[in-house]
Amino acid sequence: MGIVEDGLEAAEQAATTRPIPKSAPAQMRALVRAEKGSTRRAAQRLGISQRTVERYIKGQIRTPRSQLAERLASEVRRSWQPRVRARARRRAVTTTGITVETRARFGFTAAPGSTDDPRLRRITQTLPPAYAARLFDARQAGATERQLQAIVAQGLGEQYFRDGGRRADGLEVELQDVDYLDLAFRS
Template identity: 35%
Template sequence: MPPPLRLSAATVQEALDRADARHWTRNPPRSPRARLAFLLRQAGGDQTALATRLDVPVRDLDSLRTVRRPSEEDPVQQAVERDIIRLWQPRVRHRAHTTILHNNGQMMVSFRAWLGFTAAAGSSDDPRLRFLTLSLQAPYIERLFAARHRNASEDELRRILSDTLGACYFHRTRPAHTAETVTLDRIDYLEFYY
């Protein structure tokens, strides 16, 4: 049996997907064989395409058919888990996002990452490690959800989250029209709550 689902991540994409897992109405497949079967159905039965998407060798996917106790540290198992979480119950995910947006829902983000801060006059110092928990504002929640629905790149999601952090944290005591920007560098830990 696989270990309990981790809710934090090191990428914005994965953190959003893991937050969506709280809204599932059914659990995803648990055994390595059942997970592989689900992912192969999503890939149209093309094992080579699945291996390419997961960025693992095809022979490593074959080994999933015989694994009894998957190791949490195995990169193939981690790739499979990330893809299961990304693909499981897409309608439930969209419905949860729509409900949150229509009810002026809140999104909390908790993270530990290196943040840089630049202004028109130049950069402050090198990025600093910060551990913050913030409530995000509605327009940014919508931007994050819309970008995730169209499978935006991690770079684009980080830019949206950086803009969000700038608006929700750094600009609380500054005029909104200033040319300051926040850059989100290395993410050590990231978790969304909604």
């Protein structure tokens, strides 16, 4: 996963209303439930045998190895409360948009005579719902990290640098050397 896709996943996880189950057997049951009752698919997601999954569900195994515990918690987090996450995505795509906080080097393609030297900037900006929709659609379609970063750069170019068309007409923004990028749904 890339930095933008990780940011989208973190934003969705932050939208959940309840914490994931604490114990390994409860987490395993939640993962199997997310896989519509298939212990085989849950085992494939975790890289373990189907029999091991069944033992966790029955409570015969209670404490996993540390690597398995991390993978299990991560997979449960990814599929936890799918309807709540879908509602948050739908709200971001239709009404509230998505907030981007980043520190990155921004390079510009602009008219002659303007400053287009890339420099490190820290920006917090809310992108409109259209850009949130483009991000989610691109992620669903299997876009590369570079393509997702291009969508974020276009959104920041439109909202932050061109201020919705009020200045810097023709400025094209490129996101480079991303130090960090956090995405959040607005309430």
